[in-house]
Amino acid sequence: MTWSKKNNSNFRTETVAGGGLLSRRNFITNAATGSAVFLPMSYAAAESFEGVPETWLTKGGEFSNYGMPPDSGQHPIRWISNHPAVPGEGVTWTPHHQLQGSITPNGLHFERHHNGVPHIEAATWELALHGKLAKPTALSLNDLHRLPMHSETLFIECGGNSNAMWRDQPIQTAAGYIHGLLSCAEWTGVKLSHVLELAGIDPDATWVIADGLDSSGVTVSIPLEKALDDVLIGLYQNGEPVRPSQGYPARLVVPGWEGITHVKWLRSIMLTDKPLMSKFDSVSYTDLMLDGKFNRFSFVMEVKSFITQPSPGYELQQKGLYEIRGLAWSGAAPITRVQVSADGGSSWTDAELQSPVLANSLTRFRVPWNWTGSPATLLSRATDSLGNIQPLRSEIINNKGGNSYYHYNGTTVWSVDEQGGVRHVYI
Amino acid sequence: MSIFKSKDSVAVTVVPNVLSLVLLCFSLSVFIPVAIATELSASEKNQGLGRSLSSAEIDALDTHIFLDGTNLPAGQGSVAAGRELYSQHCSACHGHAGEGGSALELVGDRALLTTPYPDKGIGVYWPYAPTLFQYIKRAMPPEHPGLFDNNELYSLVGFVLYLSDLLPEAGVVNRTTLANVELPNKDGFVDQLPIPK
Numbered sequence: 001m002t003w004s005k006k007n008n009s010n011f012r013t014e015t016v017a018g019g020g021l022l023s024r025r026n027f028i029t030n031a032a033t034g035s036a037v038f039l040p041m042s043y044a045a046a047e048s049f050e051g052v053p054e055t056w057l058t059k060g061g062e063f064s065n066y067g068m069p070p071d072s073g074q075h076p077i078r079w080i081s082n083h084p085a086v087p088g089e090g091v092t093w094t095p096h097h098q099l100q101g102s103i104t105p106n107g108l109h110f111e112r113h114h115n116g117v118p119h120i121e122a123a124t125w126e127l128a129l130h131g132k133l134a135k136p137t138a139l140s141l142n143d144l145h146r147l148p149m150h151s152e153t154l155f156i157e158c159g160g161n162s163n164a165m166w167r168d169q170p171i172q173t174a175a176g177y178i179h180g181l182l183s184c185a186e187w188t189g190v191k192l193s194h195v196l197e198l199a200g201i202d203p204d205a206t207w208v209i210a211d212g213l214d215s216s217g218v219t220v221s222i223p224l225e226k227a228l229d230d231v232l233i234g235l236y237q238n239g240e241p242v243r244p245s246q247g248y249p250a251r252l253v254v255p256g257w258e259g260i261t262h263v264k265w266l267r268s269i270m271l272t273d274k275p276l277m278s279k280f281d282s283v284s285y286t287d288l289m290l291d292g293k294f295n296r297f298s299f300v301m302e303v304k305s306f307i308t309q310p311s312p313g314y315e316l317q318q319k320g321l322y323e324i325r326g327l328a329w330s331g332a333a334p335i336t337r338v339q340v341s342a343d344g345g346s347s348w349t350d351a352e353l354q355s356p357v358l359a360n361s362l363t364r365f366r367v368p369w370n371w372t373g374s375p376a377t378l379l380s381r382a383t384d385s386l387g388n389i390q391p392l393r394s395e396i397i398n399n400k401g402g403n404s405y406y407h408y409n410g411t412t413v414w415s416v417d418e419q420g421g422v423r424h425v426y427i
Numbered sequence: 428m429s430i431f432k433s434k435d436s437v438a439v440t441v442v443p444n445v446l447s448l449v450l451l452c453f454s455l456s457v458f459i460p461v462a463i464a465t466e467l468s469a470s471e472k473n474q475g476l477g478r479s480l481s482s483a484e485i486d487a488l489d490t491h492i493f494l495d496g497t498n499l500p501a502g503q504g505s506v507a508a509g510r511e512l513y514s515q516h517c518s519a520c521h522g523h524a525g526e527g528g529s530a531l532e533l534v535g536d537r538a539l540l541t542t543p544y545p546d547k548g549i550g551v552y553w554p555y556a557p558t559l560f561q562y563i564k565r566a567m568p569p570e571h572p573g574l575f576d577n578n579e580l581y582s583l584v585g586f587v588l589y590l591s592d593l594l595p596e597a598g599v600v601n602r603t604t605l606a607n608v609e610l611p612n613k614d615g616f617v618d619q620l621p622i623p624k
Contacts, residue, residue, distance in 0.1 A: 085529040085530065089569065115566065138478050147476070215572045223621075274493070277493070277554065278562070282555070282558065295616070295617050297620050300622075403540075403543070
């Protein structure tokens with residue numbers, strides 16, 4: 001397969017074979033032309049070793065305490081979009097157009113911070129549980145580690161993910177820069193229900209108010225019903241302690257719900273009989289509808305999918321066989337079906353879903369495709385086990401108008417031209 | 428492994444590791460303490476886990492400002508004092524009259540909500556004035572959150588509300604005033620509750 005990145009200043013130039021792997025040829029060229037990892041040969045190899053890979057003849061690089069990606073400029077990175085006057089207010093995007101599988105590496109998990117990453121001393125940190133509880137309690141990290149742990153592979157998606165899709169004109173940028181406020185990891189921690197039960201829940205408690213230790217005032221109200229159902233106090237991400245940028249020492253993980261509810265750098269949990277109506281409950285993360293009203297407490301991230309390869313920035317260099325690959329997810333129920341069209345939705349085929357298909361997780365889908373060299377219009381459409389079908393973009397715009405900003409879950413269409421260039425289009 | 432350090436009375440059983448693991452894990456603990464909390468009843472489980480919060484600690488935590496003004500602090504300010512503070516600490520990002528700049532506008536036109544170019548702003552989409560107090564107190568200005576005392580915060584919130592014609596220029600701003608301000612978008616929401624199944 002020969003997809004390569006277009007030599008276009010909008011994109012990082014890099015050659016990618018099979019959707020993200022360097023070709024063997026590139027690997028050897030890099031090594032031979034002074035990649036720091038490999039030491040130069042200091043002796044001539046015996047004649048019988050002529051023509052063998054140079055790496056056979058050179059001792060390799062050192063061990064390291066923490067494995068890092070190659071320092072070649074070829075490795076996927078997150079792009080940063082932040083506020084010019086408030087550098088800690090912004091996001092980093094997961095580069096889905098360069099990734100495969102369904103787990104996001106920890107260093108590429110998206111971030112949404114409102115005023116930077118706080119430094120927190122784990123040794124003195126405590127989580128305070130108060131409000132409508134029999135025994136208001138402070139739990140240290142040691143306390144949390146002694147409780148039964150639970151792991152789940154879960155996506156987190158910012159409510160504002162894909163907000164460029166509301167624009168009048170299709171944005172021309174990489175797929176990860178449109179849909180990359182979305183990541184997926186195995187989260188391990190303690191069930192919130194467990195610690196709340198330890199502290200004794202008052203019968204009239206109906207809401208949970210969680211706040212964080214950063215300086216942005218993030219405070220979020222979550223119905224107690226959800227808290228008791230499946231919310232985790234996340235302590236580990238893909239097996240290692242949650243990183244500072246993901247909420248160390250502990251964050252909420254709220255399966256299937258919008259990112260803002262996954263409060264990072266957790267400080268306190270208060271049980272109440274009403275929501276706080278903080279700015280983060282009742283101002284930001286409310287969705288403006290056609291009639292001028294705002295949807296509030298729109299927690300669930302609804303069924304959605306997009307094609308990660310090919311996508312804008314890729315160039316199809318030859319006619320013939322390709323694999324169309326993408327991601328599908330739903331915060332309501334497991335994905336049951338992803339349909340892919342190469343003719344703008346006139347006809348569809350079912351993509352193969354990578355198993356296991358897990359609830360509230362990213363599902364990788366793939367479908368083989370023979371590109372004949374004529375223009376093609378690619379899109380995917382996901383369905384979950386409750387029968388929710390991802391809407392076409394036109395359906396969303398007709399139903400909600402163009403001002404919603406949050407919760408875009410419509411289709412995304414890539415058009416392939418005769419030269420093999422890929423562009424974002426609305427149909 | 429400090430996470431298993433137990434300085435209190437919770438019951439833990441210790442089980443010896445299988446030999447092969449002991450050999451492999453020469454640098455790790457040989458014994459894995461297992462919290463047996465799962466088998467105990469809810470009240471027993473709490474024994475030794477965490478510490479009780481004192482009433483002073485609870486009071487210090489119970490500071491979230493609710494929409495009806497619960498937990499708004501004592502103190503008062505004025506629109507005039509707020510104007511001074513705003514021009515010094517806020518206008519660089521939000522504009523001199525709240526029209527926006529590098530940061531979003533605080534004043535807007537509600538009539539545009541159903542057009543393709545809706546405004547933001549306190550009078551456009553904020554439902555409750557006490558929430559504004561809590562937010563500015565905790566988060567603004569981003570370079571120095573926590574800069575203002577409660578009197579100054581009442582002044583700033585008062586001035587921001589005045590910019591949207593939601594408070595008169597004269598008079599004081601305090602917890603009663605704020606709890607009584609009715610914002611135009613108070614009823615502008617459709618709550619997506621109960622949570623979908």
